[in-house]
Amino acid sequence: MPDTAAGADAGRGSPRPLLWACAALGGGLLLHADRVPAWAALLALGLLLWRVASARRGRWAPALALRALLALALVVLVLARFRTLNGLAAGTTLLILMAGLKLLETRTRRDYFVLVGTGLFLLLAACLDRQDLLRVPLYALEAWVCCAALAVIGAQGLAPRAALALAGRALLLAAPLAALLFVFFPRLPGSFWAIPRDQQAVTGLADSMSPGSILSLVTSYDTAFRVRFAAEVPPPQERYWRGPVLHEFDGHTWRRAPDAYRPRQALHFLGTAYRYHVWLEPSRQHWWLALDTPAHSPDLHAQLTYDYELLGSEPVAQGLAFEAVSYTHTAAAAPLAAGARREDTALPSGSNPRTAQLAASLRGRTASDAQLVQAALEYLRGGGFVYSLEPPPLGADAVDDFLFRTREGFCGHYASAFVVLMRAAGIPARVVTGYLGGEWNPVARFFVVRQSDAHAWAEVWLEGRGWTRVDPTAVVAPERLRRGILDLLPQGLSVSERMIRSSPWLAYLLQRWDAANDWWSERVLQFDYGAQLDLLARLGIRTPDARQLGWAFMLALLGWLALITWHVGRGGRAARPDALARAYARLCRKLARIAPPRAPHQGPLSLAAVVAAHRPELAPAVRALLERYAQLRYGPPQGAGQARAVAEFRRAVAQLALP
Amino acid sequence: MHRRQGDDRLPVVLERRRLYILPTRAGAAFGVLLMLMLVAGLNYANSLALFLTFLLAAFALVVMQLCHRNLLGVQVQSLSAAPLFAGSPGVLRVWLGDPAGTARLGLEAAVEGSPRVAADAGAGARACLDVPLPAARRGRLRIARVRLSTAHPFGLFRVWTWVHAPLEVWVYPRPLGRLPMPVYGELQSGRQARPAAGPDEWSGLRPFRDGDSPRAVDWKAYAREAPLLVKEYSLGAAELRLFDFAAVRLADTEARLCQLARWVVDAEARGERYGLVLPGLRLEPDRGPEHRHHCLAALAAFGLGPGG
Numbered sequence: 033m034p035d036t037a038a039g040a041d042a043g044r045g046s047p048r049p050l051l052w053a054c055a056a057l058g059g060g061l062l063l064h065a066d067r068v069p070a071w072a073a074l075l076a077l078g079l080l081l082w083r084v085a086s087a088r089r090g091r092w093a094p095a096l097a098l099r100a101l102l103a104l105a106l107v108v109l110v111l112a113r114f115r116t117l118n119g120l121a122a123g124t125t126l127l128i129l130m131a132g133l134k135l136l137e138t139r140t141r142r143d144y145f146v147l148v149g150t151g152l153f154l155l156l157a158a159c160l161d162r163q164d165l166l167r168v169p170l171y172a173l174e175a176w177v178c179c180a181a182l183a184v185i186g187a188q189g190l191a192p193r194a195a196l197a198l199a200g201r202a203l204l205l206a207a208p209l210a211a212l213l214f215v216f217f218p219r220l221p222g223s224f225w226a227i228p229r230d231q232q233a234v235t236g237l238a239d240s241m242s243p244g245s246i247l248s249l250v251t252s253y254d255t256a257f258r259v260r261f262a263a264e265v266p267p268p269q270e271r272y273w274r275g276p277v278l279h280e281f282d283g284h285t286w287r288r289a290p291d292a293y294r295p296r297q298a299l300h301f302l303g304t305a306y307r308y309h310v311w312l313e314p315s316r317q318h319w320w321l322a323l324d325t326p327a328h329s330p331d332l333h334a335q336l337t338y339d340y341e342l343l344g345s346e347p348v349a350q351g352l353a354f355e356a357v358s359y360t361h362t363a364a365a366a367p368l369a370a371g372a373r374r375e376d377t378a379l380p381s382g383s384n385p386r387t388a389q390l391a392a393s394l395r396g397r398t399a400s401d402a403q404l405v406q407a408a409l410e411y412l413r414g415g416g417f418v419y420s421l422e423p424p425p426l427g428a429d430a431v432d433d434f435l436f437r438t439r440e441g442f443c444g445h446y447a448s449a450f451v452v453l454m455r456a457a458g459i460p461a462r463v464v465t466g467y468l469g470g471e472w473n474p475v476a477r478f479f480v481v482r483q484s485d486a487h488a489w490a491e492v493w494l495e496g497r498g499w500t501r502v503d504p505t506a507v508v509a510p511e512r513l514r515r516g517i518l519d520l521l522p523q524g525l526s527v528s529e530r531m532i533r534s535s536p537w538l539a540y541l542l543q544r545w546d547a548a549n550d551w552w553s554e555r556v557l558q559f560d561y562g563a564q565l566d567l568l569a570r571l572g573i574r575t576p577d578a579r580q581l582g583w584a585f586m587l588a589l590l591g592w593l594a595l596i597t598w599h600v601g602r603g604g605r606a607a608r609p610d611a612l613a614r615a616y617a618r619l620c621r622k623l624a625r626i627a628p629p630r631a632p633h634q635g636p637l638s639l640a641a642v643v644a645a646h647r648p649e650l651a652p653a654v655r656a657l658l659e660r661y662a663q664l665r666y667g668p669p670q671g672a673g674q675a676r677a678v679a680e681f682r683r684a685v686a687q688l689a690l691p
Numbered sequence: 692m693h694r695r696q697g698d699d700r701l702p703v704v705l706e707r708r709r710l711y712i713l714p715t716r717a718g719a720a721f722g723v724l725l726m727l728m729l730v731a732g733l734n735y736a737n738s739l740a741l742f743l744t745f746l747l748a749a750f751a752l753v754v755m756q757l758c759h760r761n762l763l764g765v766q767v768q769s770l771s772a773a774p775l776f777a778g779s780p781g782v783l784r785v786w787l788g789d790p791a792g793t794a795r796l797g798l799e800a801a802v803e804g805s806p807r808v809a810a811d812a813g814a815g816a817r818a819c820l821d822v823p824l825p826a827a828r829r830g831r832l833r834i835a836r837v838r839l840s841t842a843h844p845f846g847l848f849r850v851w852t853w854v855h856a857p858l859e860v861w862v863y864p865r866p867l868g869r870l871p872m873p874v875y876g877e878l879q880s881g882r883q884a885r886p887a888a889g890p891d892e893w894s895g896l897r898p899f900r901d902g903d904s905p906r907a908v909d910w911k912a913y914a915r916e917a918p919l920l921v922k923e924y925s926l927g928a929a930e931l932r933l934f935d936f937a938a939v940r941l942a943d944t945e946a947r948l949c950q951l952a953r954w955v956v957d958a959e960a961r962g963e964r965y966g967l968v969l970p971g972l973r974l975e976p977d978r979g980p981e982h983r984h985h986c987l988a989a990l991a992a993f994g995l996g997p998g999g
Contacts, residue, residue, distance in 0.1 A: 141846075145717050149724050152747070156728050159739040168739075175743065179750060179845075186717075186846030187797050198844055202757065206749035213745035219736065350737060559738050593752070600756050613792065613815035637914045659910055668819065 047087035052181035053144035054084050057131055059174040060154025068125040069113055076132035083135040094136055103133055124157045144185045151178045165552040179203055209592045216585045219561040237275040237319055237465050241444060241488060242285040252483035255313050256467060257321050258550055260478040262307035270360040273321045275466035277339035283380045284430055286463045294338040298365035301327060305357050311553055312352045318344045323358035330356040353558050364498025368460060376460035384431040384452060391456035401459050401494050408453055409507045419509035443505040447488040450504040460493035476547035615682040616661050626690055636662045657684060699856045702768045709852045712759055718847035751847060758848040762841045766790050767854050770837060774861035781824035788817035797843025802834055829991045832860040863987040868950030874932050896920040931976055932958055935968040948990050959983040969993060
């Protein structure tokens with residue numbers, strides 16, 4: 033049998049399948065609208081709108097050669113923009129553009145299906161790209177629209193509401209099995225192929241710092257990570273989260289030391305060991321933020337560096353969880369290596385002469401390095417320095433300018449100036465960037481550390497103690513230790529964020545939301561190979577072998593199939609009779625008053641005979657109606673006139689007066 | 692074609708064990724899409740993408756169930772086909788319904804060599820599908836089996852079954868030829884034309900045949916529990932004609948049959964009385980649909996074995 037489906041050329045009928053296919057594709061497009069280059073989004077959206085607008089009118093399709101040329105041009109454009117076709121951003125852009133081109137030649141049912149498939153693939157790409165809880169309803173909506181579009185393409189007469197109901201019902205029935213598969217489907221411990229890096233949309237700390245660079249972070253209310261302490265919680269003045277440690281200074285910008293292998297400074301850990309769990313939000317950076325000094329690397333995928341930073345082997349693209357142990361007090365177990373000392377006292381020659389003079393005078397007044405540090409802090413405390421997020425610009429000798437002229441700045445300025453001052457005095461010193469503090473969420477019982485908690489401080493090497501944290505900002509603005517920057521400088525907040533902060537009720541909602549997000553990211557997003565093993569172990573499957581899992585899964589699958597078979601079967605029988613059947617039922621009820629009620633096997637004509645036998649005087653009217661019914665029900669269909677004829681029949685039944 | 696299980700007696704309700712189901716081309720493409728999504732989800736170890744993939748996979752299984760359910764329990768009420776002329780397409784009319792009154796949408800029917808046609812049976816209603824029959828040569832067209840299928844809803848799967856209810860349709864010779872129509876007298880001189888019946892005269896009842904107009908059915912008699920009868924009217928006639936195979940001045944047998952068919956059709960259309968003489972067969976002049984059918988069927992069967 034030739035497979036020429038009845039809808040081989042679906043374009044001739046109603047424009048509904050096309051509109052639905054466009055809706056499915058458009059939904060996928062909108063999910064990426066802010067991620068792909070604006071020209072690509074606009075081009076695809078324009079093509080989509082054009083196609084929708086021309087759905088009812090005649091179609092114009094450019095020649096094949098022109099379309100091929102257009103496709104080639106778009107590929108070249110994408111290549112020029114991304115330098116690759118691999119990777120999520122480039123792939124998505126290309127997909128969107130090609131789908132736009134496909135719109136130029138959509139005619140058949142197959143074309144519509146391709147559009148819906150593209151919509152689904154865009155949805156998948158959106159899932160790979162962003163997994164915020166807030167976006168999940170959008171994704172669900174898009175999945176629903178895509179499935180409804182499939183329904184309309186499959187059955188062209190389907191009304192939008194019926195299609196949505198059908199697709200929604202099928203998706204709801206599918207959800208339990210999807211959850212089952214989600215839990216039991218074996219995950220990979222690694223990946224099939226290396227995931228290409230996307231270097232766009234980096235948030236969080238960078239591995240360099242100029243005095244102003246932190247500013248872009250501190251005005252952002254986004255969550256950087258969440259922390260839950262297992263037992264003891266460090267006091268507020270010790271909640272320093274270590275990010276990149278910076279050694280090299282060129283007079284303006286601080287950078288990390290070159291990636292040469294250096295042995296880690298040997299340490300004695302002192303005081304309390306803090307155990308905690310961290311959930312990192314995606315930052316596309318390598319940093320795993322840990323409390324002050326982590327004792328060891330928590331994971332094979334992260335390396336504990338020379339500076340006790342945790343450096344992941346992959347950028348944090350999708351959120352990540354780890355468990356760590358940290359100390360906030362340490363002592364060096366070995367002297368500072370000569371090379372490190374040289375590096376951490378180096379300054380650009382001839383720069384910041386007044387700072388060098390200040391260092392020399394401080395050195396003259398104090399007997400030890402520790403005293404010098406205290407004297408420097410005193411200088412900052414008493415020097416009329418102001419904490420401000422909008423400091424005046426600095427000149428060529430930035431530190432001199434800051435210390436002796438403007439005296440206004442925030443953590444970046446203070447840390448930078450302090451370290452330069454220490455180095456000028458011959459004390460090894462370095463800048464540490466990271467986060468300070470965190471907001472306690474009483475609902476979920478964890479700390480939320482936001483980008484606005486980004487901070488920079490200094491570490492100086494003191495003989496006999498080793499690297500010691502000094503936070504010059506805390507001297508100028510002591511309250512910064514207990515509260516976030518945005519509490520100190522609310523003008524940095526957007527209006528909506530200020531509103532949230534001023535209302536306890538909104539703040540509580542926000543905490544609830546954070547807690548929901550936490551659940552989402554811990555239970556759903558981070559459900560990986562390890563989490564799966566944990567869950568199976570909790571279900572009593574200690575060493576899951578394929579056969580056992582297979583059996584368990586098959587059983588569950590059969591249960592689900594039985595359930596939906598029952599449900600599908602039941603759902604079918606509850607169908608509402610059509611208008612003609614309802615009118616006939618009404619007629620039968622009326623006739624039951626004057627004659628024996630209709631037996632199940634009785635057809636309309638034999639019913640007419642029965643009525644005629646009982647009430648001959650009513651027979652002509654009744655028979656006419658029953659014959660009309662027989663003709664409407666069993667006669668050949670009358671096409672468009674059928675509905676009108678049924679409506680007339682219904683009226684006639686309603687008007688039939690029986691004594 | 693014979694089946695182990697024997698032929699179906701209509702009406703027949705389609706049961707589970709005779710339904711087959713496979714993905715359509717769109718369904719296969721959907722499967723490939725799911726595989727791609729699975730690989731991407733696993734590779735990126737992305738929970739959300741994996742859940743989406745599983746949701747769509749489960750959705751496909753639900754769709755399979757819904758599709759199967761859409762054909763399961765459908766009642767094949769009747770298959771009928773009116774005789775057709777060779778070379779022109781005919782129609783096989785299939786009535787489908789659901790005894791429970793459930794709506795069955797997107798029901799399709801096809802015979803071998805013909806495209807599928809689709810129709811809906813709304814709740815409590817029936818679906819009437821007119822399957823085009825392939826143009827055939829004269830004789831008797833045997834339709835051994837009809838394929839009923841549905842891809843509703845979603846079109847990802849198609850469930851189908853074969854209904855083995857053999858049906859034979861007369862394929863009349865194609866009415867062709869331009870020879871003038873002979874009158875009775877030309878052939879058998881000396882005999883008088885029979886008196887014609889009056890115009891629009893009620894000429895009696897005859898049993899219902901497929902293809903009769905429902906307007907001609909005597910519903911009142913039917914309501915009195917009588918069999919289905921059709922009222923026949925005669926229109927009155929002008930001429931009396933006799934068509935003789937031997938007298939057609941054409942060389943080719945098929946061309947002669949075509950010419951005879953042309954005359955029969957034309958004479959009936961004009962309301963004339965006509966008879967047919969074939970070697971070994973003589974049909975006395977008469978008229979009416981039944982007579983026309985006898986004549987055309989005789990022409991169709993001419994020279995063919997009893998098997999058609």
